[in-house]
Amino acid sequence: MKKTKIFGLFLKEVWRTNKLQFLYLILTSIFASGQALLVIYLSKMVIDNVFTLDLKSFAISLGLLLLGKLSLSLLTNLFTKKNKEATLKTEKLMNKSLSDKIMNLEYSLLEDPKVLDLRERAAFPITSIRIIESFVGYIGKIVTGLLTLFGVVVLIAMQSIILLGLIILVIIAGIIFSVKMQNSIKKQQESIIPWNRVTNYLFSIAMNDGEQKNHRIYNTSKLVIDKTFEAMQPMFEGLNRIYRSVAGLSISRNIASTIAQSLALGYGAIRVLSTTFGPSISIGDFSVIISSTEKFTNAMGEVVFYFNEILVNIDYLQPWGEFMMLPDHKLEGKDKNMGPLETLEFRNVTFKYPNTDKVILDNISFSINKGEKISIVGINNAGKSTMVKLIMRFFKPDSGQILWNGIDISTLDNETYLKNISGVFQDFKLFPFSIYENLLIDQSGEQKVWDSLEKVGLKKRVEALPNGVHTNLDKSLDENATNFSGGENQKLAIARAINKEASLLILDEPTAALDPIAESEIFEHFSQLVEQKTSIYISHRMSSSTFCDKVLVIDEAKIAAFDSHKELMKTENKYSELFNVQAQNYI
Template structure:
């Protein structure tokens, strides 16, 4: 994206959520510039008055007038800043809300795409840590203030001599060239240091991460890690030292230019006081005004340039955010049909590769599931078992073929309505830091307490919740809610299952959530689940081969293809991967029991 496009996104965002920000930005800049101009004028007024030997009472009156007008300006300016702070707060808040909403709305496939995840990280950094929107607004304010100040000061200086203004301008512009050099050198060094810093941060992260410390200690890795960190740090420091020296040299030239400007100003001013060589004599007050104006000219010029560079820099930071906000959303691809009660789900010649991967994870597979059937999907690691679930959930679209729900392509259904059919317990299911009730009721309205308690009883978790003083209204996270509760892994899985039951989706999917449970807890959950699924259609994925014994049919996946789709009894009669897997796990148990 070019800066212009990023600016468009920024402008659109401002216009949609806080258009008045531009008005206040303008008013604030004018008030601030006026204040600076008044500050330059004061010494001149005073010195001129004193030189004319005015009375002290006249002087005091004058000082009072100046003081009051300056006070009014400062006060105005301050209330403008309060208003601006408030606006920036709201702007940030609304932007974060939009960003959060966007993340939950984009095509799911993006969330497993490393490039998009990287983009999301950079966008998060831009709006959360760097505060790009605020930085842009701030640099706009500074730029406008500097420009208005420059205009006012030019008005003052030109009354002395337009050629002098031109010289001051040329000297400032020359200095600008060197400022630009600094920006370029800094960018160049930063680019060089980025890969080093990336490694550095990664290693530091590893070192700071407590969860690695067991292997660190047993395998004595810490010295190696600390040395690598020190080496990388040294390497990036070498670059920065070089940069500092380059910058120092440039600054030295700029400082020379700065002194030249001062020298020219003082000389020109003094000559104007002492002689008529360059025009009529000026008073000491005017001399002071000229010197003050010239200094402020350089300062304002530098501010204008700096804030412009900052503006461009912040646009660069905002770029990933703008790109992210432009990603297409899941709902954009939906149809509008409301799905009817579950009858069949069919995979028709489905092929699928993950984005940016060449491996065909599913290769022309077809099968159908009918109402009330219990299906187990079996295969080696990475055989594509979870991929089938993701395709059913419309997280990804198949590359080829169609998935039909009741004979109609699932994409023709309204996205939200289709989601209502599905009750899924994912392998990496997540509960949220809400109350137990909010977690369980998720996505449904008007669920009675009775219904919730019944499901909790059926999932064998009622007793544990009854013990909690706040019952269903207990928060599921001690981390941010002090009166929250921390359930064990088994209890959390039961809650996740309860959630899927309360949802009343007609197609129930259980993707091996029992990996870390002991045999008793595992067996309990499977038995509960089979009971809870009742008459509904269900798909199971598990590495515990034993769980497929209960199912009507087993879908055997191998090398992206369906090797079999049959009952346990039939599959065990043949020599196939399923019987091999089953026998491998079973043999140790048999050894003893037969």
């Protein structure tokens, strides 16, 4: 993406999230530049009144100067504060916007490693280096500088167009040199990024809790420390080059500013002392020339500097811009009249993942009735989890239909549809909130939480905690929290799934982290856990099929069988083959 497009997208997003940001920024700039111009002009009046010995006019002009400066200073401070508050709100809202984008992203993109990497790089400038605050600050400085420039250009031009032209030429020459220096600094900064990444990685190895055993057993700490300092050396050399360039940049600005102010000083002195370049001017006019030139050089320097800062730092927003332009997960269905599940039917469904040629499901058809417990089995990558993703509408079939009570799910309102589905997935996540909040999410009822904990065998464990179900998970965020084992977390995920008032329950490897005894308990009480809900159960452990009503066997993208465990074991087929092989391995 071009820098102008990224910056335009950034401004558009700021405008969308917080329009007051622009109002406060503009008002702050107006009052800040107005204060500077007011001081220049009213100071001239004060000085001229001193030399004319007009005491009354002197008092009035001095009073106006003090009152005007105080008023504009207070207004500048007020709107600077408002602008900072607005910036914090903008940061918060743009963080939310980024989160919303992630949540609404086309699901297929979330399985693309390049998109996952882009997501991390998109979040970095927003969450880690607070680039929104920086850019709002840059824009504010530029607007203030431009308004100040306009004012002082008028004041200088009123004295001499020639002087204004000379000052502009000197400042432009200094700007060209400064821009080259800033670009050089940018390249030097980029040159140390790889070494910075290596150093951070080595530091993480040194500090990582999981590596401490290796450090102590194999005495690797000295090796890691030596490697870290070895990687830091070129980084320090790069930083020294940057510091020297920054010093050179400062010197170049000072030289240009000094030349411009010397021209103004010489020209003003000549105009005061003679009529060589025109009528003699007052000391007040002399002060206007000197002050305006100083403000001109400072304002022009700030405008160019902060504009270049935007150009340099816009690269940080490149991943953000690309990420925000990715397509959303669009579901066009609007029908909310679906009702609880009576039948779920796959009708001639064919599917292959985007940008691949391998057919995962090939013209499959089957139906599940209300209250049935179905086990889906097959070898790895047979398409078991893919079927779940299709049911959840994460992907669309390439052909065929999935019908909920005879209605094509693509026509249903997605929010209403997903309210009827609950599940535990292989890569389930629990939030670092309380157990209660994790198990009910947007519902209420503490007794319901305790009932579900009892069903999965965690009630006594949670009762022993100081805050019971109101205990937070994850000690890394709360020292009073608790850390459950992997198996206990999986039980919590199962409890969360059975708590949701949904008519279809999907369990994709729900016992993968459980030990054999805990898994056996879940299997034995499976009917009680799911109650009357229609259930789809996916597991690599074939024994899970024995407590289900039917077993759906997938082989080579087709349905190889769909019958009860008892019936399937009567003949030689793919299911009996898989079941017997696994049974032998467990004996």
